[in-house]
Amino acid sequence: MRKVSESTVKRLSRYYRVLRLLEKEGYVTVSSKELAKIEKLTPAQVRKDLSLFGSFGTRGLGYKVLELKEKIASILGLDKTWKVALIGVGNVGSALVSYKEFAKQGFLIKLLFDNDQRKIGKNHKGIIIKDVKDLVKELKESKIEMVIIAVPADQAQKVVDQVVKAGIRTILNFAPANIxxxxxxxxxxxxxxxxxxxxxxxxxxxx
Amino acid sequence: MRKVSESTVKRLSRYYRVLRLLEKEGYVTVSSKELAKIEKLTPAQVRKDLSLFGSFGTRGLGYKVLELKEKIASILGLDKTWKVALIGVGNVGSALVSYKEFAKQGFLIKLLFDNDQRKIGKNHKGIIIKDVKDLVKELKESKIEMVIIAVPADQAQKVVDQVVKAGIRTILNFAPANIxxxxxxxxxxxxxxxxxxxxxxxxxxxx
DNA sequence: AATTGTGAAATTGTTCACAGCA
DNA sequence: TGCTGTGAACAATTTCACAATT
Known part of the structure; x- marks a missing residue:
């Protein structure tokens, strides 16, 4: 694959959202011009982005909404489910557990960790909160593919180090820290x- | 001022964080080389970014940590406080109210709004939650300069329209919607x- | 006739390299 | 000497413009 820039990936996410919407509204085809208008981009930008991954359109006609949506889903890895662990069930962590958009896109939060004895063992939205002490062991035993960090900034690096040690290669960090x-x-x-x-x-x- | 790119502003935020840290650790001066190393950038990048706003350094010596920190704070508008209203005191909204980093940087959440009758009138972390029905009136009466949107996606556009109507010009949106x-x-x-x-x-x- | 896909051109952003200064 | 500030060179990204296709 040719070089895909950070900004291209971001725009793919945006196209994906628009396509979901267009699909729901019953649109069958969409042109680069229309997509561009909605996202305030140029039609050429839309076509360039998509052409990095293949020829999904039809000349004279545009793109089929459903087909393009599925192509992008596959490019972004949204056609499968991902098992996610979340560390830090405080304010931010709790909000993320309840964040519907994650599950909708196949990101399933399967494990919760905290270091607060009052929380450990408690059931939070159907998941038992585990002790962060057992993080490495639990992550290794599970089939977790991604980890979300929602611990205080001063604990973030330490927690990330353990996550990396457990073999996890993708981390989304909400702690305001330089990890x-x-x-x-x-x-x-x-x-x-x-x-x-x-x-x-x-x-x-x-x- | 010359054209300041999106990425330059992001990097300024990063420099600012590093400088706060360096200051706390007692550093008096820092070179573009050191800053670059910490943020995984090139020294030239750091210098170019800063030179867009003036000549803050001393040849042969580097930048004074405290001085540069304050210069960047002033560029980013962190040397004053901003009055912020938050709309939607659900999971995400509550997390944001408790988010220490905002206040630390001068973003003070002064007003809360929700449309849930059970929440309206209640005191949340010292702020009475107001009815979103009175949004335009309340925003106009207040000295609010920024608004954070944390309502469900399907209500976001409607709420934003009202915020704009009330004359607010800066909005941070957490709703997963195309506003x-x-x-x-x-x-x-x-x-x-x-x-x-x-x-x-x-x-x-x-x- | 309409719209894609894509080289080429234009623009924007980054790095180099060095003069200038403490 | 060491490091900034910056024009010039280079690299990446975006837009243009048009041949190809339905």
């Missing part, structure tokens, strides 16, 4: 404060 | 499912 992982591990960090900083920058600089 | 706003309004959407999609793409394609 280091080996090269072969994919780590993405969502920092909500940074998003607000972006807005305050925009507001100040009156873009 | 449209007029050109002069800054909207950022955090879609947590998209982040996982990025990871599953990476895992499938064994980058």
């Amino acid at each position: 280091k992982v080996p090269d072969q591990v994919f780590l993405r960090t969502v920092n909500m404060a940074m998003e607000l900083e972006h807005l305050s920058f925009a507001l100040i600089n009156q873009i | 449209k706003v007029p050109d002069q309004v800054f909207l950022r959407t955090v879609n947590m499912a998209m982040e996982l999609e990025h990871l599953s793409f990476a895992l499938i394609n064994q980058i």
Whole structure:
């Protein structure tokens, strides 16, 4: 496969959402022009992105909504389910457990961990919270493929180190911390404060 | 000011975090080389980013940690406080109210709204939850500068329309929905499912 | 006639390399 | 000497423009 940029992957996610919507509204075909309009992009951008993975359209006609949706799902790995463990059942962690969008896209939270004795052993939305002490052992025994980190910032690196030790290669981090992982591990960090900083920058600089 | 790219703003946020840390650890100066090493960038990148806003360093010496931190804070608008309203006190909304990092950076959540009669009038972490029906009126009366949307996806557009109507120009959206706003309004959407999609793409394609 | 897929051109973003300064 | 600030070179990404196809 040719080089796929970070931004292309993001746009694929966006196309996927639009296609789900269009499908629900009964659209059968869609052109790059229409997709571009909805996402505020150029038609050429849409076609370039898609052409990186194959020729999904029909000249003169456009793309079949259902077919393109499924192609993108397969590219993004949304045509299978992923087993996810979540570490840190605090405010953010609890919100994520209840976040419907994850399950809808095949990300199933199967294990919960915390270090709070009052939480360990309790049933949270149908899952027994385990002790983070047993993290490595439990992750190794399970078939978990992804881990979500929702622990306080000062504990995040330590927890991530253990997750990596357990052989997990994909981590989504919500702790506002500068986490280091080996090269072969994919780590993405969502920092909500940074998003607000972006807005305050925009507001100040009156873009 | 010259054109400041999206990625430059993101990197400024990252530098800011590093500088806070370095300051706490007692560092007085830092070079572009050191900053670059920590953030896995090139020294030239760091210097280019900073030079967009002025000459903050000293040749032969580097940057003064405290001074650079304050310069970046001022660029990002973190040297003042912002009054924020949060709409939707569900799982995600509650987590955001408790998110310490916001207050630390001067983003103060001053108003809460919900449409659930059982929540309206209740005190949540020191703030009385108001009826979303009064959104426009309340926002106009208040000195709110930013709004965070944490309502279900199917209500998000309607709520955003009202927020815009109330004259708010910066919105951070956590609803997994394709929101449209007029050109002069800054909207950022955090879609947590998209982040996982990025990871599953990476895992499938064994980058 | 409409729209894709794609090389080529234009634009944007990053790195190099070095003059200039502490 | 060491490190910044920056124009020039390079690389990546986006847009253009058009042949190919239905």
